Amino acid sequence: MVNFAVVGMGFIAKKHIQAIEDADGANLIAVCDTNPDRLAEYEGKVNTYTDLEQMLKEQEGLDVVNICTPSGLHEPLASLVASYGKHIVVEKPMALKDDDSEKIMEAAAKNGVKLSVVHPNRFRPAIRKLREQMDAGKFGKFSHANATVRWNRGQEYYDQAPWRGTKKFDGGVLMNQAIHNLDLLLWFMGPVKSVQAMATTRFRKIETEDLAVSVVEFESGALGVIEAATTIYPKNLEESLAIFGETGSAKISGRNANFIETWDFEGETDEDRESAMKEIEADPFGKPGHQWIIEDMAAAVKEDRDPIVTGLDGHAPIQLINAILESAETGKKVFLSKPAVTK
Structure with missing residues (x-):
């Protein structure tokens, strides 16, 4: 199983969690949000964190981090995730500015991690x-x-x-x-x-x-x-x-x-x-698009290949x-x- 965590527990996070639960080869092991109230329903089910870097340091077996925060926060969080060697699934839009989406791609390439953008x-x-x-x-x-x-x-x-x-x-x-x-x-x-x-x-x-x-x-x-x-x-x-x-x-x-x-x-x-x-x-x-994205990332990790929807794909509509x-x-x-x- 490929282990996933979700960061940013707003509306769209529920789609990611459902997709991970339904996907073949994927397993949810942690969630993270700066607001502890949003973590309450997940207590006792998965590990919960209010600090992303703490999760990246402490969570054993973590393979992929799904970023579901407001769009303007995607770049610093994705770059941090990449620096810890974790693969990234980032919600659309990948970023709000061309420079920020390029920074995410650069961080992924520098740290040898896979990057997929949610275009389901x-x-x-x-x-x-x-x-x-x-x-x-x-x-x-x-x-x-x-x-x-x-x-x-x-x-x-x-x-x-x-x-x-x-x-x-x-x-x-x-x-x-x-x-x-x-x-x-x-x-x-x-x-x-x-x-x-x-x-x-x-x-x-x-x-x-x-x-x-x-x-x-x-x-x-x-x-x-x-x-x-x-x-x-x-x-x-x-x-x-x-x-x-x-x-x-x-x-x-x-x-x-x-x-x-x-x-x-x-x-x-x-x-x-x-x-x-x-x-x-x-x-x-058909099968929900988010589930397609999760299953593809899990397969990409196991097969050591690029995801179907890449960082460049995510960058193009932003540009x-x-x-x-x-x-x-x-x-x-x-x-x-x-x-x-x-x-």
Whole structure:
């Protein structure tokens, strides 16, 4: 068994703990939070700590630390975990700034530890099937893509904790809600060359944006449109990813991008399309994405390989989001640089 600990016992930690409990080859042995009240329900079940470094020093047999704290704290905690030779699973976003995500990658590489970032949407059945089509060359040359998140997050959501909606610890709709969709966009379309964007705070009393629209140019020459909003009334409307190529068009949609809406590929019949749609409708959610991430990290440790979702994968949407925000602030097109860390 690969032994895990979870740091930061807020809402998302419960998903991690459930995933560890359900995952093959994984075992939860410790939890950590600076607030002892959050540790009470785990007393007597696993070891509990209020100090991360104490846990790293004292906890025997610890292999992997899952970081579930507010996003602005990810870098110093991940770098500390790496310095003790422990592998890292870090919640999205990996960090809020490009420099911080690169520091995490550098710390992991320097200390020879594995690093995985929680982008679980890659494992949704519809997304996996779409990836199969792309890997088989069914799209041909890409034309363009659309990534859309039209959701609702009311003021009460941001008022749950003082760090929500702040630039230092949380980020806005792009970093919090749309980042999974942007991860998928980049996973399919490849690196971005430039962005031109607008962003604003329309309704919520927060420091960060609740609405952003941008046009991107991929290094391949394909184009893309990104729309992200938490201003939709009265509830989540849709999350979708549409990809268009010279020999294929597809759109995955629904409130959480779980269903096939469009599925047209050269050489495939109406029966092929209906079969694909029925397959996904029969099981639109599949195994939980967090469980995929945990099982993959456990296997990566045992097999001494890289996780499926790497640090570079986690860095890419952060770099894109910061370029979007820079373009929105300056009114200029922003060109993305190559990440300094290559492994």
